[in-house]
Amino acid sequence: MTGIDDLPVRDELRGKSPYGAPQLDVPVQLNTNENPYPLPEPLVARIAERVAEAARTLNRYPDRDAVELRTELARYLTRTGKHPVALENVWAANGSNEVLQQLLQTFGGPGRTAIGFEPSYSMHALIARGTGTGWISGPRNEDFTIDPAAAEKAIAEHRPDVVFITSPNNPTGTAVAADTVRALYEAAQAAKPSMVVVDEAYVEFSHRDSLLPLVEGRPNLVISRTMSKAFGAAGLRLGYLAADPAVVDAVQLVRLPYHLSAVTQATALAALEHTDTLLGYVEQLKAERDRLVTELRGIGCEVTDSDANFVQFGKFPDTHAAWRRILDRGVLVRDNGVPGWLRVTAGTPEENDAFLDAVRELMKEQE
Numbered sequence: 117m118t119g120i121d122d123l124p125v126r127d128e129l130r131g132k133s134p135y136g137a138p139q140l141d142v143p144v145q146l147n148t149n150e151n152p153y154p155l156p157e158p159l160v161a162r163i164a165e166r167v168a169e170a171a172r173t174l175n176r177y178p179d180r181d182a183v184e185l186r187t188e189l190a191r192y193l194t195r196t197g198k199h200p201v202a203l204e205n206v207w208a209a210n211g212s213n214e215v216l217q218q219l220l221q222t223f224g225g226p227g228r229t230a231i232g233f234e235p236s237y238s239m240h241a242l243i244a245r246g247t248g249t250g251w252i253s254g255p256r257n258e259d260f261t262i263d264p265a266a267a268e269k270a271i272a273e274h275r276p277d278v279v280f281i282t283s284p285n286n287p288t289g290t291a292v293a294a295d296t297v298r299a300l301y302e303a304a305q306a307a308k309p310s311m312v313v314v315d316e317a318y319v320e321f322s323h324r325d326s327l328l329p330l331v332e333g334r335p336n337l338v339i340s341r342t343m344s345k346a347f348g349a350a351g352l353r354l355g356y357l358a359a360d361p362a363v364v365d366a367v368q369l370v371r372l373p374y375h376l377s378a379v380t381q382a383t384a385l386a387a388l389e390h391t392d393t394l395l396g397y398v399e400q401l402k403a404e405r406d407r408l409v410t411e412l413r414g415i416g417c418e419v420t421d422s423d424a425n426f427v428q429f430g431k432f433p434d435t436h437a438a439w440r441r442i443l444d445r446g447v448l449v450r451d452n453g454v455p456g457w458l459r460v461t462a463g464t465p466e467e468n469d470a471f472l473d474a475v476r477e478l479m480k481e482q483e
């Protein structure tokens with residue numbers, strides 16, 4: 117049988133496996149940071165309406181520049197981000213993963229490097245690899261915060277072309293202070309200059325405001341966002357960025373023409389019409405996230421402070437065994453490869469109760 121390595125694949129892809137969490141069919145799935153609430157029925161009906169409208173012109177290519185959608189995304193950011201954003205500042209793609217890929221295709225690539233402060237979202241390194249960008253693993257403190265001095269030192273030493281700052285960070289839930297982003301931006305400009313990408317996939321769940329206002333006067337700063345989490349629309353595949361209009365012009369050098377289908381644009385526009393309802397679910401999830409933190413600590417777990425819709429908990433002498441024991445009780449959480457720690461996504465109150473029961477039993481076994 118022919119295997120991957122029998123094919124003339126690029127050297128850097130040899131022996132590698134694709135990204136992906138196990139998709140197991142268990143009663144309680146709290147492993148991929150999805151929103152547990154299905155879209156409300158009135159929104160489902162509105163999507164059907166808007167998609168039907170789009171279907172009538174599917175013989176034509178979609179709006180290549182997604183003007184209506186970007187205008188609505190700009191309106192959403194202006195409303196919630198405490199900073200005015202216009203169409204020219206916004207770009208959208210199929211999930212923020214595609215946004216990040218376009219950024220690395222534009223500002224990374226062969227002979228260039230990107231840095232992230234790990235543990236963090238592992239796709240940053242994988243997208244770097246896929247785009248031929250060298251990857252540098254930057255440091256984090258024991259408590260998973262970023263030490264500005266250590267991070268600045270790494271930037272000065274490696275002079276990366278792209279700096280990733282994930283806030284709130286995945287898988288730890290840690291938010292990054294605006295002062296830290298300001299300092300790392302300065303360090304990155306002094307070293308190269310380079311692009312600083314703040315990945316705010318989970319920011320709607322944060323106790324802190326978005327770092328969006330920092331784009332003012334910082335043309336090399338990009339804020340990356342998604343409709344996969346707060347909007348409860350992971351299946352939609354819609355991510356977007358806010359930055360100086362020059363960045364939006366630059367990513368268009370690498371985007372595929374008509375990359376956002378008319379169906380995607382119509383669906384995202386329908387979802388944006390229901391922003392207030394969807395943000396109501398976010399408030400419920402934040403309360404559940406806080407409950408998970410408190411109850412896990414009550415059970416005797418160590419828990420990393422979380423600004424996201426998930427919680428990192430531990431510490432387990434055998435992480436995989438702990439993951440397995442929780443799974444045996446019908447609850448799927450995530451082992452992100454951070455030794456001693458697991459990650460659970462905030463689900464519905466019932467799902468979270470099932471998870472907490474499973475951990476309670478696990479902790480009893482470990483006494």
Ligand code: PMP
Binds near residue numbers: 212286315341350354
């Ligand atoms: N950034 C971070 C930090 C994430 O955790 C994720 C999803 N796991 C993404 C980006 C990508 O999300 P999407 O492509 O669904 O927008």
